[in-house]
Amino acid sequence: MATILETRALTKSFGGVLAVGDVSVAIGEREVVGIVGSNGAGKTTFVNLVTGYLKPDRGRILYAGQDITAHPPREVTRLGIARSFQIPQIYLSLTVLENVLIALAARQGEGLRPWGPLSTRAREAEALKVLEPFRLAEHASRPVSELPEGGVKLLDVALAGALMPRVLLLDEPTSGVSSKEKFAVMDTLVRILAERGVTAIFVEHDMEVVTQYAERILVFHEGSVIADGAPQVVLEDPEVRKAVIG
Amino acid sequence: MKPRTALSLVAAAAFGLAPLALPGWVMFLLTLALAKSVVVLAIALLLRGGLVSFGHGMFFAAGAYTVGLVMKWFGLQEALILTALGVLVSAGVAALLGLIIARYRGIFFAMLNMAISMVVYALLLKLYWVTGGTDGIGIRTPTILGMTPDRQNLRLVMYYFTLVLTLPAFYAVDRFWNSPLGFMLRAVRDNEVRVEYMGSSVARVIYASYIVSGALGGLSGILTGFSVGHIVPELAYWTTSGEFVFVAVLGGAASIPGPLVGSIAFEFLKSYASKYAAYTWQMTLGIAMLLIILFMPTGLWTIYDLLTRQVRSWRPSSKPAR
Numbered sequence: 001m002a003t004i005l006e007t008r009a010l011t012k013s014f015g016g017v018l019a020v021g022d023v024s025v026a027i028g029e030r031e032v033v034g035i036v037g038s039n040g041a042g043k044t045t046f047v048n049l050v051t052g053y054l055k056p057d058r059g060r061i062l063y064a065g066q067d068i069t070a071h072p073p074r075e076v077t078r079l080g081i082a083r084s085f086q087i088p089q090i091y092l093s094l095t096v097l098e099n100v101l102i103a104l105a106a107r108q109g110e111g112l113r114p115w116g117p118l119s120t121r122a123r124e125a126e127a128l129k130v131l132e133p134f135r136l137a138e139h140a141s142r143p144v145s146e147l148p149e150g151g152v153k154l155l156d157v158a159l160a161g162a163l164m165p166r167v168l169l170l171d172e173p174t175s176g177v178s179s180k181e182k183f184a185v186m187d188t189l190v191r192i193l194a195e196r197g198v199t200a201i202f203v204e205h206d207m208e209v210v211t212q213y214a215e216r217i218l219v220f221h222e223g224s225v226i227a228d229g230a231p232q233v234v235l236e237d238p239e240v241r242k243a244v245i246g
Numbered sequence: 247m248k249p250r251t252a253l254s255l256v257a258a259a260a261f262g263l264a265p266l267a268l269p270g271w272v273m274f275l276l277t278l279a280l281a282k283s284v285v286v287l288a289i290a291l292l293l294r295g296g297l298v299s300f301g302h303g304m305f306f307a308a309g310a311y312t313v314g315l316v317m318k319w320f321g322l323q324e325a326l327i328l329t330a331l332g333v334l335v336s337a338g339v340a341a342l343l344g345l346i347i348a349r350y351r352g353i354f355f356a357m358l359n360m361a362i363s364m365v366v367y368a369l370l371l372k373l374y375w376v377t378g379g380t381d382g383i384g385i386r387t388p389t390i391l392g393m394t395p396d397r398q399n400l401r402l403v404m405y406y407f408t409l410v411l412t413l414p415a416f417y418a419v420d421r422f423w424n425s426p427l428g429f430m431l432r433a434v435r436d437n438e439v440r441v442e443y444m445g446s447s448v449a450r451v452i453y454a455s456y457i458v459s460g461a462l463g464g465l466s467g468i469l470t471g472f473s474v475g476h477i478v479p480e481l482a483y484w485t486t487s488g489e490f491v492f493v494a495v496l497g498g499a500a501s502i503p504g505p506l507v508g509s510i511a512f513e514f515l516k517s518y519a520s521k522y523a524a525y526t527w528q529m530t531l532g533i534a535m536l537l538i539i540l541f542m543p544t545g546l547w548t549i550y551d552l553l554t555r556q557v558r559s560w561r562p563s564s565k566p567a568r
Binding site: 051053072073074075077078082083085089090091092093094098101102103105106107110111112113114115116117118119159160163 | 421422424425426427428429430432433435436437439440441442443444445446447450451454458
């Protein structure tokens, strides 16, 4: 399996607190990787570093062999890495459909076009296709502010998916989603990502979700990766259980 | 036909037929209101992105002075060529300043615009051998498609000239707001982080919108210059820019007709207030503004929204009664 994303001795501190220290991992193409760890373990900081939101103090990030360490988020996104957020980042004054239409226009490189409508038939049909697996298509014309918390979370994931990335980083994709819908959404998400050949890296607290969907787990503890491997093996490790579950 | 299209056509027809029913002085006020509504529209355009400019007077002045100086130095008289030149120069000024200004938001964006506008004002004032200083520059009657309007019909011709350029500007901004860039500008106001994580540049979205807004500001200054026949440095003064923001809020910046409604209301309110309360007309405007903010926080165009909602509630429901 060819490596698509790699970090080498990635390090980031905030003041005197080491958030991520010397993290070196290699993620293969089409892999589904779960990142687990207790609060403050460095999971989100790692995602923020990889996607250009934060600049590392030391270390390198390689995407498909290209050094993307100093790249800002928009360049990282254009190269093919998209993300969703722990706290959803969406356009609250717009409708669900308009949110996705903007993402599609951005992906097609038409975000700066000052003429012609954003909402064309073809783009609208594609946007509905993006929303369908998340059961948001029926809410397409609703303002985002009217969506329940779980719906907002799913829309955030849908926006990242609409960009057709090669690597998708999902920060707690099922938090706020009802336990009834959680597995259905993950089933669909993982299936779509597999169909498209997307590498998925997701931060998750729910161990049931992690064990069911991740092929590989990275365990973060105090900024370092203390375990890396198949879920069945890693989660049996007493040290990991202590670090993750407490 | 959609109600919105029908309303636009009715409004265009009403403006077209207005000279048949209205006296000359009202036509002059209406010409001014139409001309200035374009710069108010430019302010409204940026407000969609959460950006307030207290310096659009500089684009207003850039357009007007381009026309004045080209007429003075080169003797060019053709209004359409002068207008195109003025709009190009204003867009160029916006393109240049936008390189710096597009990096700022909020109060910094507003104040930086104002600061640069005041520099432009000072230059127009001090470079009197070029700009005429406080005396300004007289704008001679232009030719339109090679024809010189006679004195008797001048007011009417300038009205139609202004109308013919104003209405397409409103149509263009309506299209702009529905375009990918227009929506991207709204997206910037809502969530800059997500815009960047869609692979778009927030600064570029603001920069492109700023150029469009600057060009509109210039067009407005040109039309005002042609209507009044005289331009002065005060066009770039900060109170002029403040007045544009005032009118945008008065009319309602969230809708396309808002700036036009606000501009007409403002010109007539100012005219009547200065006639009947010569020493306190600013206070009258202030009170009007307070009332608008209290009772119609989204501007005068709210009245239309309220009326259409009322009409809809009167219509019998198409669903059968249970």
